[in-house]
Amino acid sequence: MFDWIPSENYTLIYYNMLFMVVLLTVLHTQLLGIDERKNKSYLQFTGKIILLFVILYMGLRPVSGFYFGDMGTYNMYFESYQEGNPIIAKDDVAFHLFMKACSYVMTAGTFFLLCAAIYVLPLWYLSKKWFADYWFYAFLLLVGSFSFWAYGTNGIRNGMATSLFIIALVFTERKAVMIFFLLLACAVHKSILLPTVAYGLTLVQNNPKKYFYVWLAAIPLSLALGGFWENFFAGLGFGDDRMSYLTEGNINEDDFSSTGFRWDFLIYSATGVFAGYYFVIKKGFKDKLYHHLLNIYLIVNAFWILVIRANFSNRFAYLSWFMLALVIIYPFLKQRFFLKQHQVIGYVLIAYFTFTYLMNVILA
Structure with missing residues (x-):
C-alpha cells in the first residue's frame, strides 16, 4: 500500500498527477501530427504507465471509510467473510459471492487491488479494441472523468458493474459473450x-x-x-x-x-x-x-x-x-472532421479534464 502518502492528500495527488499527464498529452497534440512516429510512441509508452499507475494507485490506497466512503463498509463485509460468517445481503449477491470467495485466499488489500483491476482493465481493453493505436486518448478521458475516481474508491460495486457493461459493448458481434457480461454486470449491481x-x-x-x-x-x-x-x-x-x-x-x-x-x-x-x-x-x-x-x-x-x-x-x-x-x-x-483535428483533440482533452479538476479539486 501507499501508506506513506497521507490519506487526506491521496485523492488530490491522483488528480494532480493526471493533470500533468493531460498537459503533456495536449502539448503533443499541438506540436506533432497524430500519425507521427514520435506521437504514437508517446501514446503507447505513456498509456502503459498510466494504466499501471491508475490500477496500483487506486487499488493499493489505504483502507478508509472516512476518505473513501463505502470502502469502509466493504472492508467490514470482507472481514466478516474472513471470519466465516455467511452472506446476509439480499441484493447484488454476485458481488458478495465474489467478495466471500476472495476472503478465503487473499487479504482485504489484495481484494481492493483486484477490484481496481476489474474496474480499470475493461476501459483499457475497450479503448484498445475500438481505437487501436490511438487508444490512449480515450483511456485518458475515461480515467480523467468527473466521477471515475469516486466510483473506483467509494461506489466500488457500481463502478465494477459499469466496467462490465462497457466490456459487453466490445462483444456486440458475439451475442453470447455480450449477454454474459450484461447479466454479470446486472448481478454485480x-x-x-x-x-x-x-x-x-x-x-x-x-x-x-x-x-x-x-x-x-x-x-x-x-x-x-x-x-x-x-x-x-x-x-x-x-x-x-x-x-x-x-x-x-x-x-x-x-x-x-x-x-x-x-x-x-x-x-x-x-x-x-x-x-x-x-x-x-x-x-x-x-x-x-x-x-x-x-x-x-x-x-x-x-x-x-x-x-x-x-x-x-x-x-x-x-x-x-x-x-x-x-x-x-x-x-x-474514427473519422476526420477538422483540418487540424489532432489539435482539436487536445482542446477536448483539456476542456474535459478542466471540469473534473474544477469540481474535484478547486471547488471540493
Whole structure:
C-alpha cells in the first residue's frame, strides 16, 4: 500500500498527477501530427504507465471509510467473510459471492487491488479494441472523468458493474459473450438494468434523432412535474432498494443530494448530447456502434433528468456519465472532421479534464 502518502492528500495527488499527464498529452497534440512516429510512441509508452499507475494507485490506497466512503463498509463485509460468517445481503449477491470467495485466499488489500483491476482493465481493453493505436486518448478521458475516481474508491460495486457493461459493448458481434457480461454486470449491481434496457431499446430503434427529442423533452417534463417522477419510478419499484434515494431525504448529508434542479450537471451532461448532435446530425457521422452508444447515453441521461432532484441522484447520473468520455471522443478517433483535428483533440482533452479538476479539486 501507499501508506506513506497521507490519506487526506491521496485523492488530490491522483488528480494532480493526471493533470500533468493531460498537459503533456495536449502539448503533443499541438506540436506533432497524430500519425507521427514520435506521437504514437508517446501514446503507447505513456498509456502503459498510466494504466499501471491508475490500477496500483487506486487499488493499493489505504483502507478508509472516512476518505473513501463505502470502502469502509466493504472492508467490514470482507472481514466478516474472513471470519466465516455467511452472506446476509439480499441484493447484488454476485458481488458478495465474489467478495466471500476472495476472503478465503487473499487479504482485504489484495481484494481492493483486484477490484481496481476489474474496474480499470475493461476501459483499457475497450479503448484498445475500438481505437487501436490511438487508444490512449480515450483511456485518458475515461480515467480523467468527473466521477471515475469516486466510483473506483467509494461506489466500488457500481463502478465494477459499469466496467462490465462497457466490456459487453466490445462483444456486440458475439451475442453470447455480450449477454454474459450484461447479466454479470446486472448481478454485480442491479442499477445496470437501466443501461441494459436502454441498449435493448436501441436494438429495436437506433435512430439518434428520436432519442435527441426524448432527451430534450425530459427537461421541461422534469421542471414542470417536479417530484412526480421520483414517486412514479419509486412506485414501479425500479432498481430495488435504490429507489429509496428518490423519495427519502438527504439522510447522509451528501453534497449532491436533494439540491434541486442541477443546471450545472445538466450542462455537463449536455456536452455529450452536443457532441452526438454535431457529429451525427450536422456532420452525418454514420457508425452503428456509435449510434448505439449515443442512444444509450441519451436514454439513461434522460431518466436521470426526470429524477434530478432525488437524494443521491448522482448515482443515477453516473449510469450515463460513465459513457460520456466515449460519446465525446469516439468520432474524433474514427473519422476526420477538422483540418487540424489532432489539435482539436487536445482542446477536448483539456476542456474535459478542466471540469473534473474544477469540481474535484478547486471547488471540493
